[in-house]
Amino acid sequence: MTGDKINLELILQTNPEKGFEYIYEHHYDILCKASYRLLLDRDAAEDVVQEVLLEFWNKREQIQINTSIVAYLKRSVYNRSINYIKSKSRFTDDENVLLTYEDEEDSVEEEIFGNEMQQKLDKVMENLPEKCKYAFALSRFEHKTYNEIAEIMDISVKTVENQISKALKILRNSLLVKS
Amino acid sequence: MSREEISLLVHKKLTGQLSDAEKQELDATLSKSEGYGQLSREIEAVWSRTGALGDDLAFDGKAAFQKFKNKIGSEGSNAQTAPLTILSAKRNNSRMVFLRYAAAAAAVFVTAFFAIQFFSGANLTTVSTGSQSMVAMLPDGSRISLAANSEISYDKSKFTQGREISLRGTAVFEVEKTGQSFSVHTDKLHVAVMGTTFMVSDSKAGQQVKVMEGKVAVNTKNKTSLILQGREGANLQNGQLTRMEEVTFNDMAWTEPEMVYNNEPVSRVISDIEAKFGVKISLKSVQNLDKCTFTSGSLKNNRLEEVLSLLEATYATKVVRKSDKEYTIGSLNCS
Numbered sequence: 001m002t003g004d005k006i007n008l009e010l011i012l013q014t015n016p017e018k019g020f021e022y023i024y025e026h027h028y029d030i031l032c033k034a035s036y037r038l039l040l041d042r043d044a045a046e047d048v049v050q051e052v053l054l055e056f057w058n059k060r061e062q063i064q065i066n067t068s069i070v071a072y073l074k075r076s077v078y079n080r081s082i083n084y085i086k087s088k089s090r091f092t093d094d095e096n097v098l099l100t101y102e103d104e105e106d107s108v109e110e111e112i113f114g115n116e117m118q119q120k121l122d123k124v125m126e127n128l129p130e131k132c133k134y135a136f137a138l139s140r141f142e143h144k145t146y147n148e149i150a151e152i153m154d155i156s157v158k159t160v161e162n163q164i165s166k167a168l169k170i171l172r173n174s175l176l177v178k179s
Numbered sequence: 180m181s182r183e184e185i186s187l188l189v190h191k192k193l194t195g196q197l198s199d200a201e202k203q204e205l206d207a208t209l210s211k212s213e214g215y216g217q218l219s220r221e222i223e224a225v226w227s228r229t230g231a232l233g234d235d236l237a238f239d240g241k242a243a244f245q246k247f248k249n250k251i252g253s254e255g256s257n258a259q260t261a262p263l264t265i266l267s268a269k270r271n272n273s274r275m276v277f278l279r280y281a282a283a284a285a286a287v288f289v290t291a292f293f294a295i296q297f298f299s300g301a302n303l304t305t306v307s308t309g310s311q312s313m314v315a316m317l318p319d320g321s322r323i324s325l326a327a328n329s330e331i332s333y334d335k336s337k338f339t340q341g342r343e344i345s346l347r348g349t350a351v352f353e354v355e356k357t358g359q360s361f362s363v364h365t366d367k368l369h370v371a372v373m374g375t376t377f378m379v380s381d382s383k384a385g386q387q388v389k390v391m392e393g394k395v396a397v398n399t400k401n402k403t404s405l406i407l408q409g410r411e412g413a414n415l416q417n418g419q420l421t422r423m424e425e426v427t428f429n430d431m432a433w434t435e436p437e438m439v440y441n442n443e444p445v446s447r448v449i450s451d452i453e454a455k456f457g458v459k460i461s462l463k464s465v466q467n468l469d470k471c472t473f474t475s476g477s478l479k480n481n482r483l484e485e486v487l488s489l490l491e492a493t494y495a496t497k498v499v500r501k502s503d504k505e506y507t508i509g510s511l512n513c514s
Contacts, residue, residue: 011316014306018316021244028240033233046238050247057251121228140229145196164190165183171225172186172218 008069012060020057027070031077037141038081040126040133048084052076078142082152085134124174128167135160136167180208185215189222305332308348312455317342320355327457368415371396388413389423445471445511448490456483457504464510471513 012019028049035045052073056063063072125133131153138144138152146164150157188205191197197205209215306315306323307330315323318335319342325331329348337343341360344352354361354372361372370388372395388397388405389412397413398404403420405413412423446468449460462468473493487498487506497509 011314014304015316015318015320017248018320020247024240024244024247026240028243029238032238033236036233036236040232042236046243049238050243050250053247054250057247121225122232125229125232136229139190139194140226141232143194145194161187165187168186168190168222168225169183171229172221175221175224175228 012069016057016060020053023053023069023073027073031073034074034141035077035081038078038134038137039084040137044084045081048080049077052080085130120174121171124171128170131155132163132167132170135163136171139164180204182215182218185209185218186222189219190226193223193226303332303334305330309457317344317355319357319359321361322353324351324353326350326454368400369398371398388415388420442472442474444469445473445490445494445513448473449508452483452486456486458483458506459504460506460508462508462511465513466511467513468511469513471511 008019008022011022031049031052032042032045035048036042039045039048056073056076125136128136134153135149138149139146144152146157146160149160153160155163185205185208188197188201188208191201192205209219306325308325308327312324312326312329315325315331317323317333319338321342323331323344326349329346329350331347331350332345333343338359341362342354342357344361344363346363346365350363352361352363352372363370363372372393388395388407390407390409392409394406394408396404396406397420399415399418399420401418403418405420405422407413407422413420414423415421449462452458453460465471471494473490490496490508491498494508494511494513496511499507499509501507
């Protein structure tokens with residue numbers, strides 16, 4: 001298939017398989033990265049994107065899309081990633097998270113000692129407490145406000161602030177660790 | 180104020196959630212101590228560096244597509260297209276055909292009206308545009324950029340014998356090489372394609388053929404014919420096909436997914452808008468039109484109203500809608 005810009009909507013109508021081939025060729029990577037930034041798990045991110053695309057294939061004749069197809073797919077990947085996190089997460093209440101936080105921070109810092117700065121940061125991100133990581137990722141990569149994060153995670157705005165504050169502290173400390 | 184509270188305010192600043200009062204509070208706090216300033220810079224560094232998360236990863240779309248194909252099994256190759264709005268079978272073949280060069284990028288105007296029809300027995304598929312151009316793809320992989328108010332039809336069951344496309348209006352064809360012939364027909368012209376990229380157009384402005392790449396044979400009803408090769412063109416006048424002395428390809432903006440103008444003559448911009456949206460735009464009062472230029476930034480998949488609104492804002496003028504297809508631009512004073 002030639003060209004970067006096509007009418008994906010029409011191609012999906014006239015030649016669905018070619019349309020999906022185009023999606024995989026041009027948008028799979030960005031969809032996986034969007035999921036990865038929430039999940040911090042490469043295999044899980046690819047699974048999520050495959051599931052979204054398979055569902056889109058199965059329902060392509062029924063789905064009404066009011067935005068662009070790519071925007072729709074990205075939104076679907078985002079939603080499914082969140083569901084994935086929720087299904088995997090065993091969120092403790094705020095107090096428990098606060099109690100365990102300092103211990104986790106120390107272990108994370110030990111683990112990253114000696115790595116390159118960026119790798120350290122990525123590793124620290126991966127090892128943030130689940131709730132903390134989730135709130136930070138929604139802020140950093142999905143550009144959600146505190147209120148939106150609170151609604152998505154079903155927690156209070158104050159708790160969101162606590163989680164973001166913790167994430168910033170852990171990540172900031174990781175930059176200060178000498179290689 | 181604790182360091183955690185300062186961190187949070189810096190984060191709010193980075194995410195655009197900082198209120199005016201919080202901003203004053205943050206500025207005052209940071210000015211008190213270099214240590215707080217350092218804290219702020221560290222958080223900004225964290226924010227900046229985490230933005231690159233995942234950038235170094237690469238996900239293999241081709242391999243994933245193979246997995247996807249395995250999962251959907253044979254369904255993919257036998258997929259049926261979804262029938263859309265049913266069109267009238269009545270055809271209007273009274274217009275002429277033109278060939279022009281197709282720019283590499285084809286038009287993408289997602290919101291355009293289109294319709295596909297499968298006639299029982301004839302297996303005829305018809306694709307029509309309404310007020311905006313769009314791209315269709317034939318079963319053989321060939322791409323067709325179809326201008327506004329245009330229509331193509333074809334019988335894919337006969338593609339093994341040769342690909343025959345009927346056209347009303349204007350279209351750019353980028354032909355996939357399959358070993359089968361590819362022809363475009365209208366009432367008065369028959370165009371046999373020997374190249375890979377060409378455009379067939381149909382306009383009131385005149386009849387002409389332009390080819391940038393490959394080779395096409397143009398035949399008229401009265402048996403005149405011409406072979407055109409890359410960067411050649413021909414005019415059809417009084418039933419006679421004559422070779423053009425000079426061929427330009429600057430009238431293809433409607434095929435582009437984005438309208439981007441940088442100091443372009445407004446007359447050309449208006450001409451592009453007319454072609455892209457299938458409308459007629461007249462100028463009420465003009466002074467120094469040759470001095471009128473337009474710089475748009477990117478107008479990607481914009482609606483007609485948005486583009487006209489930008490013209491209004493640019494020239495402090497008023498665009499009046501006379502009908503669905505007719506607009507009048509008020510005074511344009513370009514000094």
